[in-house]
Amino acid sequence: MRRRIIGVMGPGAADRGAEETAFTLGRLIAAEGWVVLTGGRPVGVMDAASRGAKTVDGSITVGILPSDHETAEVSDAVDIAIFTNMGDARNAINVQSSDVVVACGAASPGTLSEVALALKAGKHVVLVNASSTTEAFLKSCGHGRVHVAAEAMEAVQQVRRLIAESA
Amino acid sequence: MRRRIIGVMGPGAADRGAEETAFTLGRLIAAEGWVVLTGGRPVGVMDAASRGAKTVDGSITVGILPSDHETAEVSDAVDIAIFTNMGDARNAINVQSSDVVVACGAASPGTLSEVALALKAGKHVVLVNASSTTEAFLKSCGHGRVHVAAEAMEAVQQVRRLIAESA
């Protein structure tokens, strides 16, 4: 009965390319029947991924917010908002709760912390829209758990393969 | 689009009466179209509330677990498991994320911490299956935000009223 959860992480200040990829990621992940988990704020990759997911009937989007319930700004495309009131410590919760983490876009400090925390927690991470330098560096830290995809569709195929291998 | 979330808190080691009340609470809350949020473990009030909710078509249950994804024991009736790996600090997340908190059963230390954290976060709390001593004490701490219900149906009516008043 428990739903698979795929985390989509990426900068709040993302470029248009990363946001388009994130939107497609959200749509394709939701089409698999998986829950899309993001940082929940109404900006950048997290907002785009949630909006993409909500184009799919019956989709569920979860946002793990850094703020409290009174001050948090939440993406309109988030179904279930979890208010941690814990700032970036919530990044550790995001990755613990994701079956696989997809990191989309440039290596901002916040996204980098989520990739690092995911690896520390033993999770697999799929990078998409990252620079080749970022890909090379994170692969060198990742003990075989960092994977690279050229675009959203390939990223979701990798997620499917990783889930099948872990089952 | 965002879903209302009602937290059902109570002891893991609950008596049969509290579990029956929790089951009915979960069923009635889900029937309102609200998400049922619990501590997620496969015991006591949290398990019973989630199981009650899952008797309703289209219901969603969220469990906020104290453990990590590898060691956590999760109720089979939880749809979406959030692994905080934060022990009882996750109690603060449970109450921040709930529109209203329903506390069911005896005043165990864990449940008491959730009621206290809910009041600190400015949330309303509905007590059901509590002793009259517990009711009186928590009302005296609660600045008008502690409410008492005789059984599950009345608790859900109070939740409905509190939501209407806050809208």
Added chain:
Amino acid sequence: MRRRIIGVMGPGAADRGAEETAFTLGRLIAAEGWVVLTGGRPVGVMDAASRGAKTVDGSITVGILPSDHETAEVSDAVDIAIFTNMGDARNAINVQSSDVVVACGAASPGTLSEVALALKAGKHVVLVNASSTTEAFLKSCGHGRVHVAAEAMEAVQQVRRLIAESA
């Protein structure tokens, strides 16, 4: 080499009697050579306990702040400020880190959450300046780990006894 840590918890909005007791608690705890741990803000019981401790040569005061390093207001009497940026979830850290918890003053929701989290974590709690209703209620939840003292000196004697018994 590791230092004993005694947590002094109590309302930020405390009455004069609770603040005087907290000041004496801080002084007596520091005089034993123990670290005084509080919530770190410049108000109420936490401020008074830290100020009392700093009247003792060589004392160390630790404040576990709910806010981040940029916005936190910190008591001048805190030597070591730990910025959790976690709101009231930091209450769980306060009690985990204290060998014994002393709760001073009225049962505000914040203080009540710390007492409850301490009991959940298996810690002993000494109440001082609490109402008789609060004492009776918390004793009924405390599985023998809630103790009552009439004033600061007696509270510190109880802490000394509890530490001796656990050694």
Added chain:
Amino acid sequence: MRRRIIGVMGPGAADRGAEETAFTLGRLIAAEGWVVLTGGRPVGVMDAASRGAKTVDGSITVGILPSDHETAEVSDAVDIAIFTNMGDARNAINVQSSDVVVACGAASPGTLSEVALALKAGKHVVLVNASSTTEAFLKSCGHGRVHVAAEAMEAVQQVRRLIAESA
């Protein structure tokens, strides 16, 4: 009255070179009168930095542990142990609480998460004993807040300069 806190972060499984650098870092930081803050476990860089600090009279070492007070293994060289029971989410607390962060040794996922969280929190980070690839990558993410030192003495000089500039 409040003490400056310098965080020394690095892998638990460190090579001998990183441990020797960490020991010297701890000694030199303590000699400045600053508190040495680490992850508190009895291994690798955190243990070595704390042991180095404790060779200095009057030094204070703080360890922010990932575990609870019952199961945590704590370095003998930690004076003040803070038990977060929050796993790697405590990394966010480590960097929030440090005036400057020194990262020592290879880019393990845990250390990488601390560097990233430090940058996200607006902190300056000094790298020592890192590979040139790690240095280049982190500088590219760091918005001018990543600094490189060849060895411990130079790292502490950089910390001193960063503190002077922020004062």
